[in-house]
Amino acid sequence: MKKWRFDFRIWHWISATVILGLLGTVFLRKTFLSWRTNSELLTQKLSEINVEVTEAQAKVLAKAIRAPMWEWHIILGYALAALLLWRIILFFTQSGKENYQNLKTESIHKKMVKFGYLIIYTVLLFMAVSGLSIHFHEELGLSKGLVESLKELHELVYNAVLIFVPLHIMGVIIAEMRNDKGIISDMIHGGSRD
Numbered sequence: 780m781k782k783w784r785f786d787f788r789i790w791h792w793i794s795a796t797v798i799l800g801l802l803g804t805v806f807l808r809k810t811f812l813s814w815r816t817n818s819e820l821l822t823q824k825l826s827e828i829n830v831e832v833t834e835a836q837a838k839v840l841a842k843a844i845r846a847p848m849w850e851w852h853i854i855l856g857y858a859l860a861a862l863l864l865w866r867i868i869l870f871f872t873q874s875g876k877e878n879y880q881n882l883k884t885e886s887i888h889k890k891m892v893k894f895g896y897l898i899i900y901t902v903l904l905f906m907a908v909s910g911l912s913i914h915f916h917e918e919l920g921l922s923k924g925l926v927e928s929l930k931e932l933h934e935l936v937y938n939a940v941l942i943f944v945p946l947h948i949m950g951v952i953i954a955e956m957r958n959d960k961g962i963i964s965d966m967i968h969g970g971s972r973d
């Protein structure tokens with residue numbers, strides 16, 4: 780029997796792509812497509828061709844340039860919510876339970892890694908619920924104050940995702956090089972249960 784069933788592997792790699800994509804949209808929003816930087820650039824470049832715009836107008840333009848990119852944050856956000864529902868279904872399969880069984884015989888380190896996975900699932904669930912609530916705040920009738928707090932929390936908890944991703948990738952690479960040979964290729968071809 781394979782350690783990681785085909786659907787689990789597909790779930791893992793789609794999740795990895797979606798989460799890297801979400802982090803990519805945040806990166807662009809905070810750097811190349813930042814409205815603060817671009818509104819200053821627009822004001823300066825337009826004034827060079829004798830078009831004067833106010834700060835507010837430059838902000839509208841800069842946000843309009845950012846908007847099509849940010850749509851991807853929402854699209855990938857829906858995908859993340861669907862992936863989390865899928866993960867709950869996968870929990871009823873052997874692969875879905877694999878990391879959370881017979882923990883008594885595991886080393887402290889392995890227990891911590893697995894506990895870390897449970898934490899990241901909680902974090903991702905929070906990101907999905909808060910993100911969807913911010914996006915649908917009107918339909919949900921949420922107050923302005925609550926939406927602001929949710930935005931702050933969503934942005935704060937984002938740091939946990941930012942820390943998990945490189946730590947996880949480094950972790951599995953180190954495990955592959957030391958005493959868990961094949962850990963990465965198992966997540967590609969499925970491996971075997973013992």
Ligand code: HEM
Binds near residue numbers: 798875947962966
């Ligand atoms: C954003 C990127 C990624 C996320 C969010 C992510 C998430 C996860 C999660 C939550 C698990 C635990 C699965 C379970 O519940 O049993 C897992 C396992 C695993 N991931 Fe990733 N992953 C990512 C990228 C990668 C990459 C790039 C690699 C390979 C270099 C990788 C290799 C693995 C392996 C080998 C396991 C199984 C580890 C084990 O046997 O316990 N992941 N991943």
Ligand code: HEM
Binds near residue numbers: 809906
């Ligand atoms: C791994 C998951 C996610 C990460 C790391 C993430 C990260 C972030 C960050 C850092 C911000 C603040 C951007 C800024 O103001 O500079 C943000 C805003 C936002 N995110 Fe997410 N997010 C995730 C999932 C989601 C999901 C599932 C949704 C739901 C569709 C979503 C919807 C939103 C919305 C609506 C905003 C507010 C944008 C605004 O202020 O206009 N996010 N996200």
